[in-house]
Each structure stands twice: as structure tokens, then as C-alpha cells.
Amino acid sequence: MECYSEQTCALAVDGELAGDEAQRLRDHLTTCQRCRALVDALRAENRVLSESLNELPEEAASPASFSPRRWSWGWGDLAILAALLVLGSIVSGWFNELDIPAALESFNPFSVSGRTNLIFNSFYYFAHGGTAMLADYAAVVGWICLLLLLAGSALLVGRRGRPHYPGLRLLIVLLALSLPSFALERRHGEFVTVTANETVDDTLVAAANMVRVDGVVNGDLLTFGRTVEVRGTVKGDLISFAQRTEVSGTVEGHIYTFSRTLDFEGQLGHSIYGLVQSLHIDDRGRVGDGIVVAVGDISLEGEVKRSVNIVTGGSADVSGTIGRDLTMVGRSLTLTNTARVGGNLSARVRQLKEVHIAEGATIGGKRDIQVRVRESSFTRPRFYFHQAVWLAGGILVGWLGMLVFPGFFQATTQLVGSGWLSLGLGVGVLAGVPVAIVVIAITLVGLPLSLMLVALYLAAIYLAKIWVGAFLGRILLKPSGATKGDWLLGLLVGLFILTIVGFIPYLGGLVRLGVICLGLGAFAGQLYRASRPVM
């Protein structure tokens, strides 16, 4: 009988030959010396393979040496990081020393106005680049939400109301709640205009280079654009994300704005809330309620019926009328002869000479002007108390997290060790999620989704230091086990170190940012991993 091939013999040795064929081979082996030698050799080879593989390489020697995760950042990485930090603090120090001409001030990334400029510019470029697509994005996200809703409902029905994930139900309810907003009117293009004789009955979402409303919008007006001009009437609220927002018409609701400049010379039923680099209320402007803003500079010439609260990086000039209190925190305050403040004036400034109150200015209530001396916070006992509370809060949150999601928390802590990867991912998440939130929110259909995302985002930013702290503590303490106690002790030590490092001028800020990015990156990575199926 003819001999068997090596592969057939190999299959037999691996126990992978079918029953009758295996039997035939065994029969053949009793008579064939050559094949028997081959089979023996193959069997020995398998044994060598098994033995070699099962005798694990040195590096897998003990789980103890493996479980506290290695610090994957080499000395080189640390040196680069240190160099970057030093360079960063030198450059930022140098920038602060520099006498930058006012015209160039907006390019200084370390000044308040420079920063806001940067934000607005990048936001604008995002909005501008995406203007044409924005409404399409909105529609797509809307449809995705709708599909999610349908799929979720189908899943619920399929499981006969026994969903595995309690969050799923909540999500479906929220998605369902937002469905009516499909009735929005969306417009986009280079120019979006509501002409003088036109009336928009619904809420209008407008994304364009230039948005101009001469007519009437019966709902809210939600706009994204380079310039937003309202000359007509908005019966609801005006929500604007723009380089420049100009209101000379009437807004009956509130104004929520995130703009570089807001010029207001119209009528407003309620209040202005916003983050604006330069806010100007013209002497024709009338604000029905109050103003709550964080601004670079503000000049108030018109009338505000109620209180004005300002946090400003620059100056506040008031020459108009404020019905009630004026509260400001900032660099300088000027009240001209024509200024009227019905209630109290309270100001917190750096230097007393930055407050100018003209003789003719009238202030109905008390004047409370305080100079914020930048005394070292380290001398106040309250400061230490606050830090201790923060630290205890962090530990408590860490402990709760370990109690509820032990696996997730530990794995995320480990993932911090991926170093640059986590850091990079974190930077992406830190910058990308707000954009995603805005894009999802545009649809209004996705509004609940974006609100949940905001909550998750903020929570993750807080938790970031906990994961990084725990990781730091772990590599410093090198605990022998990975128990909860070790983890918490590590967290305590790590958070303590992070808190102290956080107070180093310049460096501290960078470290805090780095910690947030690292933690966010690890969190995002872990979320991604955990969402993948097992087998």
C-alpha cells in the first residue's frame, strides 16, 4: 500500500483526521516503518512546540509584576514633556512681559481678549466652513435620532418590555419628546434673509455667512453665521453664535449669545445672557429685564430696566440707565455724568484708580467698591479647608465609582498609562465633543441627546483627575495587589500630588490641562473598548 503524505500524518497526529481514515492510517503504521518514523517525529515536534510555547517567556513571569501597569512613558517622553512645559512657561511669561500694541493684542493667546478672539475665530471657521453643510448635518443627525428611536422601540417591543439597559428606555423617551421639533424651519446658504414683508411661523434655524431678519419670526431664532442682523421682530428668543450680532429691531424673549461683538440698539423684552468679547448697548437700546454677561469690554449707553451683572476682562463703561443694581468684576469701571444706577453699585477691581465715577453720575443705593488684592491664598486657613474638601470629594467619588463600576474604573486607570495615545485622544475629545454637542443641538431633535452629552462631558472632566490620580498613585506606590484599598490609597496620594503641582504658576495650569486630557482620553478609550462585543 502506498505511504501517506506528511500532511495527512500531521493531521492524524493533531487528532484531526476523520475516524475511518485515522483507522486506515493506524493499520498502515503497523506495517510501514517509514511512516511510523514520520508520525513519531511529528508527534515529538508537536510536543516540542507545546512545551516551548507553554514555558512562557520571561516577561510573563509573574502576574504580580504585570498587574500594576508599567509606566509606558519612557524617560525620553518625560524629557520632551518637561522641555515643552519649560518652553511654554518661558514663552507665556515673555508674552506677559511684552508690551504688545493694542492692534496686535487680539493675537496674543495669553490675554483674555486674545483667547476669546481665538475661540471666536476657530468657531467662526468651523461654522463658516460648515455653513453649507451645517443644515445637512442637522438633518442627518435628526434622521439618525429618528432611526435610533425606531430601532430602540423595536428592540423594546422585541424584548417584550424587558430592556437589558435601563438607559435605553430613558433615551427613547427623550428622543420621543424631541420629535415635535421636526417642525422647525431650516435655512442655510451664503445669505439667509427674512424679508420685511415675510413672516416665519415656526422656530427658524439659520446657518449662513450672513443672516438678516427684516421681517417677523414668530418662534425662536437660532442662528449661526458671521454676521447676524435683526432689524425686524423675533417673537421668541434669539440664540446666536456669530462673529457679529447686531440687533436694531425687537426681540420679545431673551437673547442668548456667543458672539465676538454684540451691538444692541433695539428693544428687548427680557434679558441678555452671553459670552461676548465686546458688548455695546446703544443709547437707543432698551433691555426689558437685566443683563448677565461675561465680556471683554462693555459699553452701556442705553437703558436696562433691572440689574446688570458683568464679569469683564477689560473695561465697563456706563453712561446709560440701569434700573436696579450694577455688579461688576473686572479691570476698570467708568460711570459718566449721564450714568444712572437705581440700586446698589458693587465693583471688584484690581486697583482703585481704575474706577472712575463722574460727579454727575447718580447711584440710588450703596456704593461698594473693593480692590481685589492678589494676596497669596496660601496664607488663608479657608483655602486649606477648601482644598481638603475637594480632595475628600475626589476620594469619595473615586470610592463610589469603584463600588459601582469597579472594572471600568480600574481599566480606565490602567489605560491612562497608554501615555501619548490617551493624551492625544483626550485633546481630541476635549475639543471635539463641544463641537459635536453644538452640531447635535442644532437639530433640536438631538437636543436631549446633546444635553446628556454635556452632562457626560462635564462629569468626565471632573473624573479625569481621579483616574490620573489613581494611576499616578499606583505607579508611585507599586502596590502588590490590585484591591480596592490599594486603588483608593493610590488615588489619595495621586490626587494630593496633582493638587500641589496644580498650584505651581504656569506649570500648574498646563499640568491640570494635561491631566484632563489624559483622563478624558483614557475614559474615551475605555468607553470604546467596553462597547465592543465579547465573542
Place this chain on the structure above:
Amino acid sequence: MDAKRNMAKEPQPREGGTSQMEGLDLESVIERARGHDAEAMGEIYRRYVRRVFGLCRYMLDSRESAEDATSEVFLKLQRSIESYDRSIPFPRWLLRIAGNQCIDALRRRQRGRRAIVEVEDGAAVIEAASSEPSPLGAVISKEDRAKVRDTIARLPDNYRVPLVLRYYSELSYDEIAQQLDLERNNVAALIFRAKQELRRRLPHRSK
């Protein structure tokens, strides 16, 4: 039989670990782990982390990715241990999860290209193989075994992965075929070729 063999290979419990779980047999530990007992999960981790890490280390190219994969596997285990139905021995089941994890990692690295591709002409080529006894067939020393491991580690994914799944995870050809999404024939051919390549690469030793 698998169970017995695998039990023998369990790493020794770490010194200093004073867990009361140590004395428990695997069955009870698994039972408790299924009830989300963190201590039992820890015990499983202690018993099998070396074995899982070993597989990941053979399958993946760096210690870092192997460590990542290992933590992944135990993380997934927490969620999936309920689905373990005892139809196969636990260590083998665990290694199957680990194998899948590594194959996923390999696939991701290849950005969607198939990490393990079929041999061009299936099983047919094999007939040309020499029938000389394998050069690996002798009793070999510890150094030689290290050399064998080293050479296996350097084999292309295509050969290394099936070889490791067969002789480390001790999966059957069918199981490997399922994991790699290949035909059984192809698995057989890949393993056969892997061994041939291994023989070619290992420095010839005196027989």
C-alpha cells in the same frame, strides 16, 4: 482531559495573597464569579492572567499591546462569565475569548485587511513536502525551547497565529477556522506550512 491538563498549568498563586479563595476548586470560584463576586473574579485573574498574557504575547507584537489585550480579556470576562456554559473546560473557553481579542487587535492594526489570509492554493501544495523527520523532533534543552519561542514570535501573523492557537490554546482546527474566519482546510495548510517555515528558520541542529 483538557481540564486536567490546564489545571496543571495554572500559575502558582502569588505569595502574599492571603485570599480565602486560594483553596477553592475552580468550579466554586467560577460559580461565585458568576454571581459578580469581585473576590472570585480576582482569583480567576490570579490563576489565569499568566496563561492569557502568554497567549496575547505570542499573538501580538509588543508587550504593551499584549498587556492591553490581557486587561481587555479580563474586563470582558466580567461581563461574559454568565454565558459560560461548562460545555468546554473553563481555561479553554477563556483562551478562546483571549484569542478573539488578539485577532481583533491584529485586524484593527491591519485596518480592516484580513490579518490571516488563506494560502493561495489551499491544501494541494503540501504534497511536495519532504518526508524527512522533523528537525524539531528530538528532546531539546531549555535554551532551545527559548529559541523555538523566539522563532515562532518572528513568524508572519499568517503562520504564527494558527500555530499558537493550536499548540498553546489547544484549539481544534475547526475552532481555529471559526475564530479566523477561514476554511478548515486552510487552517490545516497554514499550520503545516508554519511548521515547515519554522524548521527552515531554526538553525539546523545535529540530529
